[in-house]
Amino acid sequence: MEAVIVANNLVKQFKNVKAVNNISIEIKKGCFYAIMGRSGSGKTTLLSLLGMLDNPTSGKLYVNGCDALTLEDKDKSKIRMKEFGFVFQEFHLNPALKAYENVMIPMHINPNYKNKNKQKKSIELLELFGLKERYNHFPSQLSGGEQQRVALARALANDPMCVFADEPTGNLDVESEKIVFDYLKMLSKAGKSIVVVSHNEIVLNYADEVFYMTEGNLKEK
């Protein structure tokens, strides 16, 4: 399978601590990756580097063959907008916007969307995650699991090639955890690359490849 993201010798150093220590990894199309490890092992930092949310101290990162670290901030934003989707433990939904409006947030800066299509597409995405009846609700009217599914729908708004999920089930109950991972698996089967950082063992049931991080070093299981 073709590699959509290639990281070579990534290093992220904070003062005297190497949070990411010379890591090389390839993210292939349609694969589900799980990165596991204890708190402070550097897995979130690695996810930030792969998702271009932060710059490495050294190393190389290629996205679709393009040297991503040499790009201007504006172009990095463009790659994140078009190619990446993000899901976080805290959902980060705008409490003043309804579910479908939250899903529309990434669409507003995507020039490929026409205005009238945005709402339709966002409701379709919510339907995909079983929230058809809840599209008009505010986040405060949704359960934690439902909020995370809204966040998942938002991550897919611009049809990205890769979805990064940082502890996506950290705030969820067991039932909701399963639902979220089921959806992520469904997405990887649909051709999306999925990179999940989690300390939840349940992810092992879904991942195609599993990595463990210890003190900034990555080991494949």
Added chain:
Amino acid sequence: MKTNYYISLALTNLLRRKRASIVNILMITISLTILLLTTTLNSSLSKYIDEYLYNSLDYRTLIINTFKLQPNVKETIVNIVNSDDNIVEFNEELFGIVTEVNSIETLNTESDSKSNFKKLILKSRKNQYENIVVAGEFFDTTDVNVGIIPKKFYPDTTFQIDYSKEKVDFIDGESLIGKTITLKYFARDYSSNEMSIIKEFSYSFKVVGVYDIVPNHFYPYNVIIPFNDLKEIYTNIEQHNIGLAEDFNISYSVIVDNQKNVENVITKLNNKGFVVNRAAVLGPIGEISKYILYSGNILGLIILITSLINLTLTMIQSMKKRTGEIGLMKAIGYNNQNLTIIASFEAVIIGIISFIISCIILLGFIVFFRWGIANYGSMYVQAIKVRTNLSLILQTAIISIIVPLLGSIYAMRYAIKISPKVALSKGRENN
């Protein structure tokens, strides 16, 4: 399309922090209203002063006092008058003379003569007065015993021009056209303390027309009669008066076409050694106008600066509270430009709302002032047209946009500088 989104997002964000938004809008509104109001009042008063007071006939009339020893006085003045296109009229000047009303034909002056109808002032004819006649006709230079009186006639020299509505009952001067008014005047002994009367004279004139006192700030007791009639009155008095200094010779007056040219003409006459005075000078209204402008602008600016600081603090606070959201937006591809626009729209919306409210308040004040002037202002004050102008509104609109934008600069910088990863982790801490 994107603009609609930015506007709706900005409105949503402002509604999320209703209290802070209301305080910001309120402060900017107060400062804008004070600025708009004071500049509007000042510009209205300035216009009143420039177009009404400064351009009144008396303000444009210059009195040239000459001395008996000055040689070729008249010739010198005539030369200046002939060489200056801005001087529209030149006359020998006879100062207004106070006379007592003896009788006004058809009016019951017997009972009123000691109360309402006391004194009036006679002024000599000038050609320019023709333009202020509103009914009847103006008389010629050769006519005798004729006069024009105010349309709002009140022959009492105790009448004062005031800001508040006149509490006197004016006589309709037009009703006296064709009637005769008889006056008495006196030669006095000015060397005595009581200025005792030496001789009494009588003068009658027929009212041939009425003039409007308001446009030129004339008094309702000013009556205009032929120069020769007034000259005769002067002669009668001077022949019998005792104890007046005789250093002054004849006085002359020139009328200038526009107040803008008055200073030039004064300079020209001064340069020839003449003592020149305006027939009228501006009262305290000029100072009042300046006071309104300065105090209003200072107060408005102080509040504007306070609101700028307040806005800066609340915008930063709001941005910090939304750090997680900013991190997410950055993560999903919003670039610095997008975030700047979002913050700017929030600021601009605060400014626009404040501006609209200020304009509505201003409109209310203008209506209120106009109502007050129409109902409680004197007939002279009613010439003040309280109105704002487009350039003033545009200037305030620009201020209302710039101030909130300045206030949001720090908030924008915060949103721009923070990396998505840091913003997301700070957002997590906030939660």
